[in-house]
Amino acid sequence: xxxxxxxxxxxxxxxxxxxxxxxxxxxxxxxxxxxxxxxxxxxxxxxxxxxxxxxxxxxxxxxxxxxxxxxxxxxxxxxxxxxxxxxxxxxxxxxxxxxxxxxxxxxxxxxxxxxxxxxxxxxxxxxxxxxxxxxxxxxxxxxxxxxxxxxxxxxxxxxxxxxxxxxxxxxxxxxxxxxxxxxxxxxxxxxxxxxxxxxxxxxxxxxxxxxxxxxxxxxxxxxxxxxx
Numbered sequence: 001x002x003x004x005x006x007x008x009x010x011x012x013x014x015x016x017x018x019x020x021x022x023x024x025x026x027x028x029x030x031x032x033x034x035x036x037x038x039x040x041x042x043x044x045x046x047x048x049x050x051x052x053x054x055x056x057x058x059x060x061x062x063x064x065x066x067x068x069x070x071x072x073x074x075x076x077x078x079x080x081x082x083x084x085x086x087x088x089x090x091x092x093x094x095x096x097x098x099x100x101x102x103x104x105x106x107x108x109x110x111x112x113x114x115x116x117x118x119x120x121x122x123x124x125x126x127x128x129x130x131x132x133x134x135x136x137x138x139x140x141x142x143x144x145x146x147x148x149x150x151x152x153x154x155x156x157x158x159x160x161x162x163x164x165x166x167x168x169x170x171x172x173x174x175x176x177x178x179x180x181x182x183x184x185x186x187x188x189x190x191x192x193x194x195x196x197x198x199x200x201x202x203x204x205x206x207x208x209x210x211x212x213x214x215x216x217x218x219x220x221x222x223x224x225x226x227x228x
Contacts, residue, residue, distance in 0.1 A: 004028050004049040004050065005029045005047075005049050005050075006030050006048060006050045006051075006114065007033065007043070007046065007050070008020055008023070008031070008052045009032070009033045009036075009051065009053045009054055009057070009062075010053075010080065011035070011054070011056075011057060011058055015054075015103075016032060019052075020032060022111070023111075023114070028114070031046055031048065034057075034058070035057055035059045035060075036059050036061075036062065036068075037059055039051070039053065043072065043075070044072075047073075047075075048075060049076075050076050050114060050117055051069060051075055051076070051077045051078065052078045052110075053065060053069075053078065053079055053080065053097075054079075055079060055083055055088070056082065056083075062081065062092075063088075063091050063095050066079065066092060067095040070096025076098045076118070077098050078097070078098060078099045078100075078110075078113055078114065078117055079092045079097045079099065079100040079101065080105070081101075082102065082103040090175060093175050094177060098117060099113050099116075099117060099172060099173070100173075119171075133167070134167045134215075134226045136215070137163070137226070139163065139164055139167055144160065146160065146163065146206075148206050153205045153206065154205075158198055159198065161182070161183050162179065162183060162198055165182055166226035167226055170227070170228045171225065171227070171228040173219045173222055173223050174223050174224060175223040176192055176195060176222070176224075178223070179223065180194070199218075202216060203215075214227065215227050
């Protein structure tokens with residue numbers, strides 16, 4: 001089996017000198033790009049398994065690059081950026097990023113995020129065969145059944161839609177707007193109260209203690225994440 005191929009997009013030489021050899025030492029194949037244009041060309045030419053993408057590129061904003069990659073590929077995208085605001089995170093996630101790490105960062109943290117993203121890619125292959133799993137939660141997509149710690153739980157259609165949406169991206173933050181669009185349609189993105197109620201209902205059925213959620217967690221001001 002070939003090693004996973006990572007496209008590392010960053011024009012900072014110091015970060016490339018640190019992270020590219022480290023990634024290769026852990027068994028990954030790595031190709032690099034220093035501009036958005038080169039990154040988009042590499043997506044077509046090399047078909048990487050994961051993209052690590054800086055937002056501050058010399059030729060175009062990384063969020064635009066993220067959006068263009070997502071328009072043509074489902075490859076996981078991990079944003080690496082010195083931008084710290086919630087707005088930048090939300091914009092990146094809305095445009096298709098799967099995760100976001102702020103600079104400065106720990107190399108071990110980046111390695112952990114890379115491992116998690118690649119595990120999720122394998123999880124999508126499992127999902128295509130009719131199953132999704134996230135920790136103690138298992139979903140049989142063909143039978144539309146859900147078990148938590150081996151115990152079947154009965155969900156409403158909307159609760160099931162929300163859970164399968166989050167389980168398909170387990171470990172990732174899914175934004176409020178993305179969830180609202182997926183479940184209630186594009187005209188519901190400004191009605192977050194619907195989502196808060198639905199999340200509360202679902203937590204009562206999948207959490208050991210709904211008042212202190214550990215499985216379906218809130219990412220403040222951004223969205224929700226189903227813990228792997």
